[in-house]
Amino acid sequence: MAFYVVQFLTGLASAASLFLVASGLSIIFGVTRIVNFAHGAFYMIGAYIAFTLTERLSGAFGFWGGIVAAALAVALIGVIVEMVLLRRIYHAPELFQLLATFGLTLMVEDLVVLVWGPDDLVGRRAPGFKGAVDFFGQNIPSYDLFLIVLGPVVLGILWLLFQRTRWGVLVRAATQDRDMVAALGVNQKWLFTSVFAVGVFLAALGGALQIPRDAVHHAMDLRIIVEVFVVVVIGGLGSIVGAFVAAVLVSELNAFGILIFPKISIILVFLVMAVVLIVRPWGLFGRPEAPARKTPGLTVNPWRPLTSNERLAALAALVIAATLPLFAGNYALTVGSEIAIFVIFAVSLHFLMSVGGLASFGHAAYFGLGAYGIAFLAKMAGLPMIVCLLLGPLLGCMGAAVFGFFAVQLSGVYFAMLTLAFAQIVWSIAFQWVSVTGGDNGILGVWPSSWAASPSHFYWLALGVATLVTVALRVMVFSPFGYALRATRDSLLRSEAIGIDAKRIQWTAFVIAGTTAGIGGALFAYLKGSVFPDNLGISLSVDALVMVLLGGVETVSGAVIGAIVYKALNIWLVSQTDLSKLVLGGFIVLIVVVFPKGIVGMLEMLAQRRRKSSPPGSPLLAKPIESAE
Amino acid sequence: MSVAPPLLAVDGLTKSYGGIHAVRGVSFSLRAGEILALIGPNGAGKSTCFDMLNGQNKPDSGHVRLLGEEVTAKKPREIWRLGVGRTFQITATFATMTVRENVQVALISHQKQLFNLFGSAPIFDRGEAGRLLELVGMGGYADRPCGELAYGDLKRLELAVALANQPKLLLMDEPTAGMAPRERVDLMRLTAQIAREKSIGVLFTEHDMDVVFEHADRIIVLNRGTLIAEGSPAEVRGNPQVQAVYLGEGLVYDARHREGASS
């Protein structure tokens, strides 16, 4: 009996750490609608700075003072980030802030290694909480008891802050209805800045408080960020109480789950999230999101098919790309193939995200399923390459059909998180089912048949498929189905009122996008000759998001450019420097600031501006110039 | 009572929220080509009533029949397929698409081409789209992005969209809200003309009594969820109960902004 009590308390202590970080994220999202990917980075910097301060300052005062000072210092960094970076992009398309914070995260991961060195750092224990308390023969670390008390205390402070202060009232109002706060004449800028600072403070405090029990190292951020997102979503976005309950739920399920299924931790939070979202689409304590009255930025350029000139230009670009094998070496061709494959992957997500308004955070699942499909068919069934290429993507298609059915019942961030949960579930199956998938050692020896084996042939194959896919998806954008899909994105109310079954349309789009991603994954398996769980992992899903956002989410085919730029740059940087994350992150942040509509979105805007300022009657410029792909 | 079923027959419609009756036992009917106004002060249950007619809200009891067919439990999109067009109090259009594309989507849906993946939507029934836009006086705006339109134009676009499936019945929730007086008259005249020409029944709610009394063939009045009067504009105008309700609320001519409680 005592054991179960202690296990429960241990779970509560884990929950407290999780809650601190999650509450900050929840507040930030609730008010600013920023999906703050950098929250984990702030958590990590909090731990690093706290390590330095607590090592330098002696005594109990030095320790606790160091913890709080570290959190304050990071909050200040947060304020600077908000004012210098995020403020510029609040009016950018939804999720663009994700790109900015993703770039920051990349930079921070390299910066902490530069500043604090590569070794794991182990800080000192908290003065006064070094030992354990005996509970019927079981030891409970006194620091755990401290955390167990701290969690509800922070919850209480936040509650008072939100219920009893004018600032808190504004925050709650803004969480429910942003437009209203703006209408009340509140200085929204400072509200957002202060909210961001509080959220970052909580993240950094959460990080700093790990000093006595964890090692400080440069991958701490990734360890926590996804889990924290999951907790926030399970609890309901913007709900602090929800975050607390969700943190306790997840931590206790884990604490007791490992007694029965010792391997459960790897997937538990995602299982819980999937179940919660299917049963309660807005999380445990969340409310349905009030639809934004006006999607910012989405009104500028109606989409048009390419004019004949543009078609010629696209064809010319394609012809140039097709001549690459005439003068480039094998390495360049392999890189070209990889880029072509990522173009397929990116346009598939773009179709779902831009045309359907459904931003999937787990799109790699279908890419990876396509790759595993190939591996199963080629290695186990021994089928020839052509047959594999035709059948392999079907696994992506089936996965998308099953998961998409549930996912399209939701929208917005909840949709994103449910797709993430599904992707993680698929990933963990690939990771755990060693006898079939080879686990993390993957499936090797999936090389192309001789007709496609040479780098030039494979390049032409990849380029050809990428072209076909891009054209097919473009045709679909301008097909009756594409119009219907855009209709469901723009107004569910109106779509329903004109006889459109939005869920079926979106489900179809999901399956199309998943199948297309599967085609990319199938080619990828042959390019690399092997398949690993990485192919379905979060980082690949994030890559796809970044490519779409970089190209421009409001454009028809911006993802093509986004994929080419991101992938080429990524491969080149990784090859040239160990600090590729720092440079790539810096580049992304720069793009975000300079091109808040993405690369192609910006080019379109420039073209449009030029069109508007051009003198009337000029026959050449009077024609619509559409720089969209 | 005629032998053929009326276009729209509403019978004993009731809805309550947490013990409060929003709509209680409302019954009325509507003939083809008739323009019927549903009026009442704020919180009278107009929007609730309206939402139950087109399937956005399910009644606790009562029936809605369209040409004799039960549509009470149907979804909005199914009711639309039976020939009911709808416009919203706050316009709902596809903001990133052009005016013509907005109409084309409705035409695509009407012709059951929603899952056509490889056709060309930009040339989809341009002729009919153009005719509908001309009909509501939006012909010159066809290529404009919908997001750039003035509010009155959006209302007219909604009308064109609502007409795309050759409806037998139009449901218009405050069709003139937020418009300038001139525009109101124009829009209602246009609606009335189309309704008569095509023999479409129109049910609309409205706060602007000028609009109501000028354009409605018949008026029904809701107060606190129950029907208190029904008749021609002249009859309703003279009804003392109606006068009491409106005078009591003091809201006869200026209650045109929000109807909060019932939606």
Added chain:
Amino acid sequence: MRARNIFVGAAFALLAGGMAHSAVAQDIKIGEINSYSLLPAFTEPYRKGWQLAVEEINAAGGINGKKLVVISKDDGGKPADAQTAANELVSSEGVAMLAGTFLSNIGLAVSDFANQKKVFFLAAEPLTDAITWSKGNKYTFRLRPSNYMQAAMLVEAASKLPAKRWATIAPNYEYGQSAVAVFKKLMSEKRPDIQWVDEQWPPQGKIDAGPVVQAVAAANPEAILNVTFGADLVKLVREGNTRGLFKGREVVSFLTGEPEYLDPLKDETPEGWIVTGYPWYSIKTPEHDAFLKAYQAKYNDYPRLGSIVGYQTIKSAAAILAKAGSTDPEKLIAAAEGLSMPSPFGEITFRKIDHQSTLGAYVGKTALKDGKGVMVDSSYKKGADYLPSDAEVDKLRPKD
């Protein structure tokens, strides 16, 4: 549209630039790949190690008179990126062989690439048994003692313990799983009386140490096998110390004696664990002294195990290249099979039968000295003594 042309053009320029500087002829190039950005704690000392080796080799006249150049690439911890890097090194840089890698799945990916493209690959670090056995191929050699070998070394000591009730804690991925599996198998062979009372599989890098420690304690084992390392190990040790998990229990632990993992524990280092590792401070052999002196002189820092691995990887590669007198992969394989060479740990041999080197490891006990963790009572275990019989290996390895 214009944009696309520009970017395609830029990409071409980059690629062409990459190809241009590969033209220099007379050097011998080794392509090296490792997870520099993902695992700097291990790969930084590793890099220092191989850089020292390159310096020594060239100072001594290079390889058969030619200068040795190592071109190093980061794989970011992703198998797919490692293959891109391998491809660049082979196709674009024209390296004579590939070397390196840390993570098992990356080692396997590069090994499969080497097999497909017929390139010699010397895996430095990956521990998985598959790379030389079940998924072994003729182009791939491996330097470090494998999972199996380390398990066998630990079992030798562990089987002498009186403990009968054992629990295991291992990261939930292939390395952890196979370490536990081999340990259990070898242990049960020697000690059929042993019971396995609990197993915990925290996700790699994400251990929730409190509940794990409690769960293990609840099973009341007499001894514990630990396979976690890095930050997970730190958390496990801290929770275990506070909750008294290790009190009165024997602990056998993979890799914990390596300075990379032992040093961060500082004064929280648990005492008396039986571990594999690298006690650089207490190895007194002329080979190691020479290495230690050179390393400390160059870097003013002490070596980690990664330093040894990096150093010996390039030294081995150079020995193979020198003996082959050619960069032809078939000749390299022929030269490498059965080749013996000196190392800081004494002479090692690349076995013909499975391409595994006989580099060994130190087994000893952890102890606290001046607030720091050290290995005491350590002894070197020769790799050759901890490999299964040739007949067994033959069965494990697919025919080339």
